[in-house]
Amino acid sequence: MHSVLAIARVTLKDALRKKVLFTILFFAVLLTVSSGFLPSVMAEEQMRQVSRICLGGIGFFGMVVAIFLSAPSLPDDISAKTIFTVMTKPARRWHIIAGKILGLAYVLAIMLLVMGGLSYGYIRLWAWKMGPEKSGLPRLEGNELNYAETADYHGLTLEISPPMVESKRAIASGLDRITYHFRGLNGARFSGDTIFAQVTLFSHSWDYDNVTKEGTAALEATNPTTGETHVEVFGAKTLRPVAIGFPRSLVDKEGALDVTVARHLPSGSYSATASSVAILSQPSSYGVNFIKALAMMFMQYMVLVFMAVSASTFLTSTVSTIMALFIYFTGSFAEVLRTQALRLGTQANILTMAEHHHGAVHEELSGGAWALNIALRYFYLGISVVFPNLDSYDMGARISENEYITWGTLANGLVYGAMYAAAAFLVAHLVFRRKEVA
Amino acid sequence: MSDTVIEIRELSKEYRDFWGKRKVLALDRLTLDVYKGEVFGFLGPNGSGKTTTVKLLLGLLFATNGHATVLGKEPGSVEANQHIGFLPEESYLYRFLNAEETLDFYGRLFKIPALERKRRVNLLIEKVGLDHARRKQLKEYYTGMARRMSLAQALINDPDIVILDEPTSGLDPIGTREIKDLILDLKGHGKTVFMCSHLLADVEDVCDRIAILFQGKLEVVGKVSELLTEEGVVNFRAQNVSTAARDAVRKALETDGSYIGVEKASRSLEDLFLRVVREKTAGAATAMKSEENGQ
Numbered sequence: 237m238h239s240v241l242a243i244a245r246v247t248l249k250d251a252l253r254k255k256v257l258f259t260i261l262f263f264a265v266l267l268t269v270s271s272g273f274l275p276s277v278m279a280e281e282q283m284r285q286v287s288r289i290c291l292g293g294i295g296f297f298g299m300v301v302a303i304f305l306s307a308p309s310l311p312d313d314i315s316a317k318t319i320f321t322v323m324t325k326p327a328r329r330w331h332i333i334a335g336k337i338l339g340l341a342y343v344l345a346i347m348l349l350v351m352g353g354l355s356y357g358y359i360r361l362w363a364w365k366m367g368p369e370k371s372g373l374p375r376l377e378g379n380e381l382n383y384a385e386t387a388d389y390h391g392l393t394l395e396i397s398p399p400m401v402e403s404k405r406a407i408a409s410g411l412d413r414i415t416y417h418f419r420g421l422n423g424a425r426f427s428g429d430t431i432f433a434q435v436t437l438f439s440h441s442w443d444y445d446n447v448t449k450e451g452t453a454a455l456e457a458t459n460p461t462t463g464e465t466h467v468e469v470f471g472a473k474t475l476r477p478v479a480i481g482f483p484r485s486l487v488d489k490e491g492a493l494d495v496t497v498a499r500h501l502p503s504g505s506y507s508a509t510a511s512s513v514a515i516l517s518q519p520s521s522y523g524v525n526f527i528k529a530l531a532m533m534f535m536q537y538m539v540l541v542f543m544a545v546s547a548s549t550f551l552t553s554t555v556s557t558i559m560a561l562f563i564y565f566t567g568s569f570a571e572v573l574r575t576q577a578l579r580l581g582t583q584a585n586i587l588t589m590a591e592h593h594h595g596a597v598h599e600e601l602s603g604g605a606w607a608l609n610i611a612l613r614y615f616y617l618g619i620s621v622v623f624p625n626l627d628s629y630d631m632g633a634r635i636s637e638n639e640y641i642t643w644g645t646l647a648n649g650l651v652y653g654a655m656y657a658a659a660a661f662l663v664a665h666l667v668f669r670r671k672e673v674a
Numbered sequence: 675m676s677d678t679v680i681e682i683r684e685l686s687k688e689y690r691d692f693w694g695k696r697k698v699l700a701l702d703r704l705t706l707d708v709y710k711g712e713v714f715g716f717l718g719p720n721g722s723g724k725t726t727t728v729k730l731l732l733g734l735l736f737a738t739n740g741h742a743t744v745l746g747k748e749p750g751s752v753e754a755n756q757h758i759g760f761l762p763e764e765s766y767l768y769r770f771l772n773a774e775e776t777l778d779f780y781g782r783l784f785k786i787p788a789l790e791r792k793r794r795v796n797l798l799i800e801k802v803g804l805d806h807a808r809r810k811q812l813k814e815y816y817t818g819m820a821r822r823m824s825l826a827q828a829l830i831n832d833p834d835i836v837i838l839d840e841p842t843s844g845l846d847p848i849g850t851r852e853i854k855d856l857i858l859d860l861k862g863h864g865k866t867v868f869m870c871s872h873l874l875a876d877v878e879d880v881c882d883r884i885a886i887l888f889q890g891k892l893e894v895v896g897k898v899s900e901l902l903t904e905e906g907v908v909n910f911r912a913q914n915v916s917t918a919a920r921d922a923v924r925k926a927l928e929t930d931g932s933y934i935g936v937e938k939a940s941r942s943l944e945d946l947f948l949r950v951v952r953e954k955t956a957g958a959a960t961a962m963k964s965e966e967n968g969q
Contacts, residue, residue, distance in 0.1 A: 242782035246768060253770045317766040321827060324732045324760040325783035326752040672735045 239327035240335045247339020251305055257347070260297050264351050267293040268358050286362055287636040290355035294348065295533055295632065301347055302537040303560040306340050306544040311553035319673055330665045337538075337545055337661075344537045352530045356523065413498045416513050417460075421491040430481040433457065433495055434514045437472050455480045456496040461488040472499065528641040529631035535653045536629035540564060543624075546660035549667040566619060567626035574625075577616030624656045679835055679866050680708035680731065684740035687726050687890075700726040702890040703740065713857060713867040715881035715898070717874070723890040724870040725763065728839050731868075732760060744835065756784070759833030763840045765820035769813035773804050773823060776812060777830055784831045798826040817844045825853070836860055838869040842876050854880050878902070907934075 251257055271289035310333070313319040322332060435455055453472035458465045466482040487493045497511045544560035551559060566573070629649055634641055687701040701723040708714045718724050729735040731742055733750010747754035767776055774795055781791040799808050802822035812820060821844050828836060841857070842850040857867050857880045871877050877884055878898060885895040894901065910923070927933040 238785045239783045242779055245782075246771070246779055249775070250768065250770055317762065317764070318768055320732075320734065320762050320766050321760070321780070321824075322783065323734060323750070324755055324758060325780060325831075326755040326785075327783050328752060670736065674729065674735060 239325070239331040240338060243322070243327070243332055243335025244338035244342060247309065247336050248342045251339070251343040254305075256304070257301065257343070260301060261347070261350065264293050264297045265354060268351075268355050284636040286359055288632055290359060291529060291533075291632040291635055294351045294355060294530070295536075295630065297351065298344060298347060298533060298537050299540065299564060302340070302344060302540045303544055303557060303564060305343060306336075306541040307548050307557040307560045308553035309336050309340065310545060310548045311551070311556065314673055315553070317673075323673065329668050329671075333545060333549070333661070333664050333668055337541055340541045340545075341538060344534060344541070348530050348534055348537075352526070356526055359526075413496060414511060415494055415496040418493045418495065418515055419491060421487050421493055421515060429484045431457075431484050431487065431493075431515065432479045432481050434479050435470075435497060436478075436512045437497075437499075454498045455482075456498065457482040457486045458494040458496070459486045459488050460492045460494050461490075525635060525641050528646060529635050531646060532629045532631045532641070532649050535649045536626050539567075539624050539626065539629075539653045539656050542657040542660040542664075546664040546667075549664045549671065563623055564626065566623045569627070570620045570623050570625040571627055573616050574620035577613050577620060624653070628652070677710040678707045679710050680706070680742070680744055680868060681746075682706040682727070682731075682740075682742045685727070685730060685737050685742050686739040687723075687730060687735060688738040700890055701730070704887075704890075704892050706885060706892065706895065708866060708868055710866055711861065711864050712882040713861050713880050714869070715877035715884035716868065716870045716887065717872065717877060717884055718870075718887035719872060721889075722887045724872075724887055725839060726890075727887075728760075728837055728868075728870055731837065732758070756831070757834040759828035759831060759836045761825055761828040761836070761838045761841055763843060765812075765815075765817075765824040767812050767820065767823060767827065770811060772811050773799055773808040773826075776823060777826060780827045780830045786831070794830060794832075798829060801829075802826045818846065818849050821845055821849070825856070833865065835866045835868065838867065840871055840873075841869055842871070842873060850876065906932075 268290050271286050271293075310319075313322070319332070323329070327335075433455060435453075437453060452469050454467055454469045456465055456467045464486060466486060468480045468482065470478050470480060493515070495513050495515075497513065540560060540563065543563050544556060547559045547563075548556035631641055683705055685701060685704045686699070688699050689697045691697050704723075704727065716724050716727065726735065730737055731744055731749050733748070733754070742749055744754040745757055768779070771779065777795040777798060778791060781794060786794065799805055802825055804819060804822055804826070807815065807819060812823060815823065825841075828838075838857075841853050845853065854876065857869070860867055861880075861882075867880075869877070869881070881898050883895070883897050884901065886893045924933060
């Protein structure tokens with residue numbers, strides 16, 4: 237391990253003594269500062285803009301550094317033959333690869349800390365300058381912890397379909413009373429003895445004269461085992477999320493909790509109500525969310541570094557740089573490729589204008605066209621598997637939209653990235669183990 | 675017979691092109707032993723397979739056929755490399771590091787503890803005469819300085835076997851002499867030195883045994899003293915000889931029928947160069963500095 241650390245130190249020193257790193261840092265600072273001066277209509281919008289540009293800038297410049305430092309790192313040592321003096325020391329060949337990767341991880345971590353720190357400071361400065369009312373600096377209410385998979389409506393069980401629960405928020409529609417069954421809450425971290433549920437109503441109510449009546453609604457939290465219930469009535473304003481607290485003891489030993497939203501309408505009124513309920517865990521700050529976004533970025537860079545270094549064990553410096561750029565761009569579209577590929581198959585989905593006008597029917601493909609479609613389908617699916625889905629590491633939108641980044645997202649990113657990193661490292665090791673350096 | 679530290683058996687190396695077709699046979703069934711404590715010279719014209727052999731011994735290349743061991747270990751293995759010091763043909767060092775950092779880095783690769791590492795770094799920097807440039811980045815070094823640095827890195831682990839590839843290339847006569855002295859010093863400390871060179875004078879001065887390689891094949895191997903002995907030829911050396919005495923010796927040899935010639939002794943060009951330079955400058959240390967500034 238000594239040799240891995242020694243090589244990592246040298247890789248770091250090399251990067252720090254290259255002027256390119258400081259040039260990039262300069263541009264990153266320039267972009268960050270300029271982001272505050274772009275015109276925008278609303279103060280809140282301005283903050284969002286600053287957030288997005290700062291994180292986008294860090295993301296882009298970090299990617300540039302990750303690719304342009306890692307791809308040439310090994311080939312440059314081989315062409316300059318400095319590798320001779322390292323390989324003839326008691327360092328195993330995989331130590332050299334591991335050392336390079338670790339060194340690049342140091343560089344990227346330092347860069348993220350510097351750029352992230354500057355950006356965060358800048359965002360805080362803007363928020364302070366605008367005052368707490370106008371800044372719109374995202375204040376996170378809490379973690380949308382768990383979603384209900386089913387809900388009851390007048391004795392009918394509704395399955396909450398997957399698109400509705402993407403943000404870990406249960407949404408169901410019904411007329412006046414709907415129960416959400418939450419499960420798996422016992423692993424959660426709550427502050428104190430009170431649990432908060434965030435309820436949003438999407439209601440459209442009317443009476444005979446078409447005047448909207450908002451009235452009130454009630455949230456009933458029930459312990460499914462003991463039947464103990466807590467009721468809280470609140471003003472039913474549409475699209476205004478409200479956080480309602482109730483005793484933690486209502487979550488039973490299995491971590492289950494039932495939450496019922498009941499709509500109280502004035503007599504003579506009718507309502508079509510949809511509601512969404514999320515259980516909030518301990519609140520988190522914008523700062524914590526920001527750090528999580530940086531951690532996700534770091535993972536993304538490391539996936540790139542692993543793949544670029546791996547490619548550079550059998551490609552030249554230039555070719556592996558191009559390869560790394562290709563991985564980056566394809567990786568950013570991996571999800572799109574995958575969904576599109578799944579649509580390719582038995583049907584002709586691409587309609588020409590003429591077909592469109594004549595109301596083309598989906599016709600079953602056969603023969604060559606079918607084979608081509610199937611081949612393309614697996615080709616694109618293959619690409620979407622070989623290349624990591626780097627887009628899933630981009631948290632810029634979540635930060636600026638004030639969306640809480642869960643620990644689960646981080647854990648997923650880590651496991652997913654680790655798989656690609658391990659595969660890349662294995663390839664690098666197998667190639668480099670028997671590579672001749674002359 | 676002494677212990678064998680490098681054992682080479684039927685070692686061949688073929689270079690192939692992308693399609694697997696043989697491009698060149700760089701080394702052809704080389705069999706050779708290098709013994710503990712000797713200075714072994716590996717000679718041959720450019721392209722004869724010397725560097726290929728060295729790279730095979732260091733595990734930088736892999737043999738097509740045959741095998742070699744260094745201290746009984748696989749070439750390139752951690753166990754073998756632990757005891758080897760390697761000076762490549764040119765100074766392949768990290769140009770952005772300074773002398774201290776460079777030696778510290780290589781010391782770390784050997785897991786030398788911090789205190790001991792610091793001691794060796796200082797010792798070697800002084801030994802190769804780079805004390806005045808220890809904080810300079812290597813990219814600012816002149817050829818000769820970089821070469822000394824290269825030598826220092828090869829000695830950081832106090833190696834048992836020192837492999838030198840063209841050790842005197844890029845050096846002026848003073849540097850060359852210092853390297854030769856160092857080789858003899860290493861031998862004095864019981865180290866084994868394996869050196870490649872095509873500069874015959876260098877080899878002749880320091881080597882115990884030599885091998886000559888030509889087009890990948892071993893042509894000659896043996897002790898320098900034996901290989902260079904001309905059967906039946908004797909050289910006399912004397913100082914302040916009068917003409918009468920010289921004539922008398924010649925006459926005696928002529929009667930014997932074995933007379934070839936009597937000439938005034940001349941020193942080698944190297945000796946002359948060294949004497950002139952050393953007289954002009956006050957000692958080798960000052961001479962070294964002038965070399966660096968002048969280059």
